[in-house]
Amino acid sequence: MSDRANGKPETGAFFPRDRNWHAPALTPGYKTSVLRSPQKALLSLDGTISEITGPVFGHSMLGELDNDLIHNFAKPGESAIGERIIVHGRVLDERGRAVPGALLEFWQANAGGRYRHKKESYLAALDPNFGGCGRTITDEEGFYSFRTVKPGPYPWQNGVNDWRPAHIHFSVFGHGFAQRLITQMYFEGDPMIWKCPIVNTIADRRAIEQLIAPLDWANTIPMDARAYKFDIVLRGRRSTMFENRMEGN
């Protein structure tokens, strides 16, 4: 896929990750991290061709209902139960440039807070018309949107009484393997966000606020669905103008 800004693919290394902005690996308030967190220092290295490259996902792989969680698992003529919403936004990089062709995959609990998974034991009911997964690819200007129902909050085993705020999981695939990102989107106004041990793995309040989608009244469709706007920022790339040329180029 070609770039967008100047017609040429980009080959610069990615900006280093701000490890103080992201959650650290070990966050005892989120208990599962204790035995799953590397304890030794990461080996820090400027990106090589193995990280600055990445696969391309074409729009042709998408099915018509891939970005419609209300209908993509529902029986014909039926739809998922819950508050109908549209989630939309833009994928940018740290330089503010659009990331076209980014593969976004999302998954979530149903309106009652129940996931369709055999390991899920919450007593809330499954919705026979809701699968809980969807995907889309950003357009030439980095925009995306999908339709779903607002997920419910759910309890989980961590502390005695921990609940997840309503959230949608996002997986984002930009242009380089080093941009790979998984995150979660929260909903404006939810008081449970600030009680959540997983949210609070992130120390910087501004980084948390960046995960909260505002209600987008302007884009709300009358008599149909409210809109939430969620922009996503991936790592930026250095300009290659001053890079050494690799041998053989």
Next chain:
Amino acid sequence: MVQALGYLKETASQTAGPYVHIGLTPNFCGIDGVYDADLGTTMLNERTLGERISVSGRVLDGTGTPLRDALVEIWQADAAGLYNSPSEMRGAADPTFSGWGRCPTGADDGVFRFDTIKPGRVPFKDGRPMAPHITFWIVARGINIGLHTRMYFPDEAEANAADPLLLRVEHRHRVATLVATGSAPNYIFDIHLQGEKETVFLDI
């Protein structure tokens, strides 16, 4: 005052949680009919050039227990050492080889497995050849930000000894955590999240 740089902050990572398979490999966990097939399950076809190999392994926590709710992605060059990517400027990669694979760790045994080809060598930034390697990315419940690492090949001792990344590993005994075991065509790469055998993870 000076001009503002105006850079944005990267969206903070959050754990993939216990149900990452719903989103990324729904067919694997029984959500049928939404997608034809899970992405990343097939990397090649019969016309793909190169030596067929398999790479299997587990992701182990600090007690040595394999994770059964993890997801592993790999990215690698083709047999000629070219990436199937628009950012690959050195030539056109084998169009029948995606270079990218995705696999959940098994619900019973925690094993992932990729059927792929042995990658060719690609250059480091200064032009030195890197030893053949496969880039790994691991996410799971309890992992707050996806972990990057690499797998090198046990039958490439000479190339590994001169590999620019492996040379950067300060504690030399830890290089072994980046080298698969087994032998052609079936390699084994266990990833240890912590403990004595903790894999070298990359900030790259």
